[in-house]
Amino acid sequence: MINDDELRKKFEQIIEQHKGILYKVARTYCQNDDDRQDLVQEIMIQIWKSLHTYNNSFALSTWLFRISLNVAISFYRKNEHRKKNTIPLPEELEIMYVEESNEKQEMLSLLDMFISELNHIDKALILLYLEEKSYAEIAEIMAISITNVGTKLGRIKEKLKSKFLKLHL
């Protein structure tokens, strides 16, 4: 039986090594910094609460993506009650992007905007695709067939491409 201290160490290790997943999910699902911070914290709380149920039958990243995406999709705006129970994260974390050329920055903003226009499920699929997850891993995270991953992703990619095309990009 794992004790509290060991669990805490394990939690800190997981967050330290995989915090990128949390922020990428938050970036995909939230448009403003306050919501992003709230969402990251919600995900961390859920990881902490679920940690004792983790078993090695899944890759850690699969488990983390499942929790992060489930929290993000269920996440429904912040409210005063929850706000009182949140801990402010370091301010520097709000800076998600460092300086970049105007053109690249514009393209990034457009990509974020187009992804934000997708529905909740499509957002999860495109995020996993862009994170270079294999179709088998995506299928495992989402609970859909591998064939279906291919079909759905094909449609989403077309949608994104046509949005860029409309802007002659």
Next chain:
Amino acid sequence: MNENDIKQLWQKSNEKLEVVLRENKINTEDITKLKVQNLLSSMKPIKAFTLIIGLIWVIGLGSFLAILTVFHFEKVSIFFLFSAFTQVLLTAVAIVVYIYQIHLINKIDFSEPVLTMQKKVSELKISTLNVTRLLFLQLPLWTTFYLNEKMFVVENWILLLLQFVISISFTFVAVWLFFNIKHENQNSKWFQFIISGKEWQPILHSAEILYQIEQFDKYE
């Protein structure tokens, strides 16, 4: 812009994100100190307050009615007893259903596959609408509790006719709402009129997710 350009753009933003994150440590200790939510603390104060008031109402009125029935049955109007008992019963059932649903929602495993978990949680959240449906069934009871046997005389026919029309209308509305308050009707104006306000937004959000999952499954 082709598929590879989009991927490269994403990777580029990730590289920058990694740089920023490396320079910042999150205080995970604070998170682990957060109390694991219990049923009551996970609810909004207004919902917890409503639940407590509901429990007091059921226990208080239920006990009062039980005493009346046992010790003063002959003196009390049967209309009052029937209306009040049914109202208490419906409220009690609604409270039990609500607590059970909140308990199930809080027990949901977030590490389940995304579509499985989302379907489960959305259906559960939407099913809290059942509580509202049950509570609407009480409507006609508020038009009968004040009646008594002495009122049923020929001289009162106008009053009785009016009473009949009101009770039948309330019954019709209650039964109609009971069968029609469901997420499939969420785009109807009457639904949006009744189910509006901040408190209902999470349920509407769940209904939207469920709709997206249903659409997703449809084209599989």
